[in-house]
Amino acid sequence: MKFIKLLLLLFVIQIQAQQGGMWIPSLLKGMNENEMKTLGMKLTAEQIYSVNKSSLKDAVPQFDGGCTAEVISDKGLILTNHHCGYDNIQSHSTVEHDYLTDGFWAYKMEDELPNKGVVVSFVVRIEDVTTKVLEGVATLTSEAEKQKKIQENISNLNKILPKEVWQENSIRTFYDGNQYILFVTETFKDIRLVGAPPSSIGKFGSDTDNWVWPRHTGDFSLFRIYADKNNRPAEYSTENVPYKPKHFFPISAKGVKENDFTMVMGYPGRTQEYLPSYAVEQIVNDLNPAKIEVRDAALKVQDGFMRKDNAIKIQYASKYAGIANYWKKWIGETKGLKKSNAVAIKQKFEKDFQEKVIKAGKQAEYGNLLADFQKNYTEINDYALARDLFSEIALRNTELLSVGYKLYQLEQILTNKGEQAFWDRKNNLINGLGDFYKDFSATVDEKVFEQLIGIYSKKYPKQFLPSNLENVDAKTLATNVYATSKLVSYDKIKELLTGETKAVLEKMNNDPGFQVVKMLADSFTKNVAPKYDEINLKNIATQRTYMKGILELSPKSARIFPDANSTLRVTYGKVKGYKPNDAVVYEPITYLDGVIEKYIPGDYEFDVPKKLIDLYNAKDFGKYADKNGKMPVAFIATNHTTGGNSGSPALDANGNLIGLNFDRVWEGTMSDIYYSPEICRNIMVDARYILFVIDKYAGAKNIINELKIIYPAEKKIISKKK
């Protein structure tokens, strides 16, 4: 009997453990520690996060705002993804030194390359400040007033809460405004490039393999943090010295196998796990398809030109990858939400919620929430669609319009802030636009404009469409705009922006490109934005109360984690394959053999460097091969991650580095909205592949010598005693 109970308990824990979740490091003790141990973790919660002692969190900084990194030596060496360091690797590249193509390795510290503007930020301390943030808010009646008061409290608290002079305070909301947490951070500003493999390793498979398993990308790069003589943040200086971290990760070369415990720490950007079914339906049926259609059209045009013209390929490669990344993600997300019946699962959850509300006698507080959601999401539908189309078409994917929008804002600044502000912004703009026009082709963009304005006129809700766009001949409009607008080149736009304020304004308003932007933006700001904001504010308030209800009415065991908000989190799970489709099974680990299988000589996505092929043929894998003599490349696990987790450390049960997170699997990209344990997996580069590339491919022994590597125990022959 006892045994069966124990089995049942284990079963329940196993099931629960697979439900995903991104947890707050300072709260692991109460919420997760037991479960993590059941799954195999050998650490205590205190070893992961501690205020007083060094802990794992001291080795996990946010990398330049949007990615994660980890410290891997006592000299401030950090590891992040190749795609996170990409812009920096690119900016050091010239025709003579093409580090993107050939890779870059600093064989001594003097050769490390400084990167202007790049920052790396550590969490020093985490503290709940909910009561302080909500002071004086309850008595206010309107939602707008409440939000304003909260913002005031936050900016005041950020100033007055204790911290050292070189640190920052930053208060963030959790559970949709039900909890506020202070993060004290330390931000380092002298970050130097130490190493990067060639793109044919670091970006192997490029867009074709992006979001896809099985994967064979060595998506890593190395940087070093420099500090002043007191080990504190400082601007770049030759006087700076390598940062001495409070903790750094030893790297395990022991390897992983299915069902091993893994944990990922990092800075996930944004998830929406508690959206009501109405919102998910809208994403699946209306918003994602609209955004996908826009990007699909833009990508087809760019691809057509890139294939014919090498100069355009260089100009557009990075932009293309940027547009394609979320285009592909949304397609996977939509499919996954449909296939996993996410809407029906949400509906069931809502029905249960409603029952719990009645059972608890809480109808007054929570009884109308779902009806409110239904009403508000129905009402906001056209506004939300218009907003997405405006932002995808005018602000994001038609480059001429996105530049035009900057001029539109310039005009607003003059109206709202006066002439001095106008001139300051104008000068900034002129300086900043040089880089933009370097990679701009009016020929490509004209075709994008034609396609996207066509979509605008057809898909934008009719009641908001500017009358000039009804039945517009997009081709003729495009030809006219690109033949006459000054927005098509840097010289022309500079000329347009030169002169007295009044003259500049007049030139802007006579420009056919600017006129299109102004028509779209005026109509959006007047007909869509105010109502969208009004309904959205209601949704925000309803979501906050709904979240409060979920927290209050769920059983303790329900494990409600807060949505991602770019703060430090811990997620854990197991190394595991999955079944993407009927009769198809994916194994959890890939090998160098797969790189060779995918190899297409000379291809821009699947070429393989000769040296790597030679190492493969010679089976020259150093100490990094697995016990069967194969070289592992990547692996997947059930960790719940999202954008921003790129570069996150994947750790074993003892807190040693076993991999580097960089992506998720195609079928599971819906995990931002609904995490399904069956098909949601994060993708990591195996630490052994990283070591192999640094050591055997690049010959950077200096880097290897800096690391603390834990090798598998040598096989000892123990004579069996009877």
Ligand code: ARG
């Ligand atoms: N999909 C990954 C993420 O969202 C990797 C993106 C970079 N790679 C690429 N081929 N675009 O960031």
Ligand code: ASP
């Ligand atoms: N590739 C993503 C990133 O760059 C990670 C993900 O979305 O899984 O953060």
